[in-house]
Amino acid sequence: MASWPHGYARHVFDTLDSTLSEAARMAPSLGGPAWLLAIEQTAARGRRGRAWSNPQGNFAGTLIMRRTGSPADAALRSFVSSLALRETFVEVTGQEAAFALKWPNDVLLNGGKVAGILLETIGDCLAIGIGVNLAHAPTPDQVEQGAVIPVSVLGATGVSVEPEIFLDALAAAYARLEDQYVTYGFAPIRTAWLSHAARIGEVITARTMRDETVGVFEDVDEAGNLILNTAKGRVAITAADVYF
């Protein structure tokens, strides 16, 4: 088993059903935090039960670690991971201004979706599944109506990045931000996340299975909730899909 200087273990698989499923299989015997990378996934899953398209050349990884703190505390790792992803994109492409963050946990490149994150809890472990369109992006007809159009790093920037190289940079960025989170709490992560938030100050729509809230995107609060200023006042939204 390989590991990096920051101490996280590194596992690379040629083929898996899903790195999240492999993380669930590893969880009962997990020692320290570990990254799992699959060159190919045959049953990748996305948020809200959607399938996730995963052609070879794209990044499919999961970080599995023991949970400390409350479930709410674990959920804030989606902000830690999306910030780590953004830093990694900037490092590998050199393009600072092109990348933005979409609540709760997508990364945008020139306004298109380039990466998504799916958090799962497995007993006393947290698994952070990350999919990145490094080389390929689904066509617009493959995503639901109104969703942000997918883009790839290669297509939008011309930069070709191998998944293993991306993993090394992402793991280092994550380890640094995780240390910051554990030492100083959510406040600096929140500030950094907000400084890169897409559409802040604009009218957006937050949709759940049950309802839809339209309002000006004002803030993300100390608990990670989306704060919209609506016709009925300020509303805090815990979980939803956001549409621009």
Ligand SMILES: O=C(O)CCCC[C@@H]1SC[C@@H]2NC(=O)N[C@@H]21
């Ligand atoms: O719907 C989203 O935006 C989240 C997509 C998460 C996909 C990644 S790919 C690696 C990991 N394994 C999975 O089966 N899903 C996540």
